[in-house]
Amino acid sequence: MDDNNFNIGIETNPEVETKVPPELPILPLRDTVAFPNIVTPLVVAREKSVKLINDVIAGSRILGLVAQKNGEIEDPGLEDIYNVGTAAIILRMLKFPDGSLRVLVQGISRIELVKNISVDPYFIYKVKSQVDNFKETTKLEALKRNVAVQFQKVVSLVPQLPDELQVVIVNTTHPGKLADLITSNLNLNVHEKQSILEAINIRQRLEKLTVYVNRELEVLEMGSKIQDKVQSELGKNQREYFLREQLRAIQKELGMGDERSVEIEELQKKVKDANMPEAAEKEAVRELDRLSKMQPGAAEYTVSRTYLDWMITLPWARSTEDNLDIKQAQTVLDDDHYDLKKVKERILEYLAVRKLKNDTKGPILCFVGPPGVGKTSLGRSIARAMGRNFIRISLGGVHDEAEIRGHRRTYIGSMPGRIIQGLKNADSNNPIFMLDEVDKIGQDFRGDPSSALLEVLDPEQNFSFSDHYLDVAFDLSKVMFITTANILDTIPSALRDRMEVLELPGYIEEEKVHIASKYLIPRQIAENGLKRKHITFNRSAVRTIIQNYTREAGVRNLERAVANICRKVAKQVASGKEQKYIIGAEQVLEYLGPVKFYSEVADRTGKPGVATGLAWTPTGGDVLFVESTKMAGNKGLILTGQLGDVMKESAQAALSYIRSNASKLGINQDFFNKNDIHIHVPAGAIPKDGPSAGVTITSSLVSLLINKPVKNSMAMTGEITLRGKVLPVGGIKEKVLAARRAGIKNIILPAKNMDDLEEIPENAKKNMNFFPVKMLDEVLNLSIKGRGVNVKKGKPAIQKND
Secondary structure, three states: OOOOOOOOOOOOOOOOOOOOOOEEEEEOOOOOOOOEEEEEEEEEEOOOHHHHHHHHHHOOOEEEEEEEOOOOOOOOOOHEEEEEEEEEEEEEEEEEEOEEEEEEEEEEEEEEEEEEOOOOOOEEEEEEOOOOOOOOOHHHHHHHHHHHHHHHHHHHHOOOOOOOHHHHHHHHHHHHHHHHHHHHHHHOOOOHHHHHOOOOOHHHHHHHHHHHHHHHHHHHHHHHHHHHHHHHHHHHHHHHHHHHHHHHHHHHHOOOHHHHHHHHHHHHHHHHOOOOOHHHHHHHHHHHHHHHOOOOOOOHHHHHHHHHHHHHHHOOOOOOOOOHHHHHHHHHHHHHOOOOOHHHHHHHHHHHHHOOOOOOOEEEEEOOOOOOOOHHHHHHHHHHHOOOOEEEEEEOOOOOOHHHOOOOOOOOOOOOOHHHHHHHHHHHOEEEEEEOOOHHHHOOOOHHHHHHHHHOOOOOOOOHHEEEOOOEEOOOOEEEEEEEEEOOOOOOOHHHHHEEEEOOOOHHHHHHHHHHHHHHHHHHHHHHHOOOEEEOOHHHHHHHHHHHHOOOOHHHHHHHHHHHHHHHHHHHHOOOOOOOEOHHHHHHHHHHHOOOOOOOOOOOOOOOOOOEEEEEEOOOEEEEEEEEEEEOOOOOOEEEEOOOOHHOOOOOOOHHHHOOOHHHHOOOOOOHEEEEEEOOOOOOOOOOOOOOOOOHHHHHHHHHHHOOOOOOOEEOOEEOOOOEEEEEOOOOHHHHHHHHHOOOOOOEHHHHHHHHHOOOHHOOOOOOOEEEEEHHHHHHHHHHHOOOOOOOOOOOOEEEEO
């Protein structure tokens, strides 16, 4: 682009009075519009344009200036230029060594291109000159004054426009010339300037110009406000900097350090006193060096300072002294919890080894048992016995790996994971750290928290646990981790392999009575504002609550029932009825209302076709009943009660065994051709599955088909095969305790499960008979009345009597 405007001049005096010829050579202009009466400097470099200027200088010195529609076109055609332009006279020309020309022109009048006469070597057009004709009106005068005033404001806001321009604007009375002068000095694009040039009607010209001037003024005023705000902020910062420098100088003269220096010195001292490992201290010093070079207002300042606060407050070398008095620890554990001999023994073993070998690594224990057996409270008791701090975090529902390992500092609001947070709260590097509900950890797109726990719970790795936030190793080997779970199945095998599993079985009735008398009742009396003189519970009352109002492996509902009675007594005492309230079985019925649970064994098993089985559940085991009935049909088998696939297959196997041994069992072979069999396991809303109900289903079917009832004092468990073998099953401990809670004293077990009875406390097996079996024939002889062994007279393999 070589025909460029590089400065827009203003109207000159005296006015040029030159007649415009009817034919003019046309010079296309790129990115500029020439106006009448305005002096405009041009740079001319295109070959055609240079020839045109030379010819015009040699002649009349008058030419036509017309803007190109697209300034990027190097060689414009007839269709590339507008139809309205300006006739101008060349005032001065200067040649440069590169062949280009500098030309100073002044507009004469508007022209309209009427007809093209020549294209080569340059455009020549027949033109029609346009003269400004107007009639003075009030509206025209108002438009003229308004645009003049607004443009004067523009001049005051644009440093590039000379102040003399305001004087010229005031002295220009002709409205058309005023509009042209303002347009030529306004920051408009070629199309907008061309629209003003093409506006022959002066009123329309001023109206258009008013819009453009107001728009430009609005932009300039907005920019001015922004600039003022920035300058004000800069001025404020400079003032604060100056005052800070003055304050620093005064403090230096008085021998005082400034706040910033004092803060950095304090942090340096704290880093040194924290006794960090070499790598951690090196990282803390590096971060402190960065902090000392930052301004307090910097965005990174808070992030860096928070990181240092975490580093200096962590217990890198702070430990509590273990209580290695084994007898005292035993006393503390016995005071807090009844029984749980296996767990207590393990803790005392650890203390004994610590007494003999000081650098023993902390064990990783996992307490597994049904809800309410005291897993969490046992952790607190262990901490008290050992003289350590206790920290507990719940992992139930945790889905994000960062909950364990922390967030990297690149994230806004990042912080360490729960392990490091727990150690900070414990204020020691050897607390008892309980990870509750480890079997309920989730997993999603944010990572797998259980995988992050692999490092935490591995004694061979956790001496250098790395949290993403700290990014330095922290030694967890002195921490004694205890995890809790209701079931082991949902814990990943790699994680389960790193833990020493200690099972906490459910409590039997005698144990619950003891726990309630020693722990639960005194606690609830105190929590409800009562005293011993106000209330006393008889053992019969506790047994009534256990048998008729709770059905659980633990003691939570038992404690709730005791609390319910204590609240009702507290209400009586608070109402002025202060006396000694003795709670017996009758008072329990009065305070707690109708009985919620009762034994269904005798009611359910009085008729043929009903057998009592034992099932394992996450809450500690339960008794289930299998009911069978027959009806006219054709070899059909109906199974109901929300049975799983494995349990359905057990029912099919039981029926196949009975049909193949029908004659041996005394069943008519034609029976199966004329009848359908329906097997139902009550509590239909509860899903059931597993192979351990095989012997129960078989006993139920045989009882139905030979019309003899199953003994109501007998429960059973075991998997069956088509050959009649009885295979071992799991959950024996929970099943035996469930049978005891239901009042069942005779249990049929697979022979290979008899070793599992060793895990059951002796007092739980008291007055119970266990019958080991290898084949279904033995099961049927034991369980169905009128067949084989009479339980009362028989000799079971293991018999626990008083």
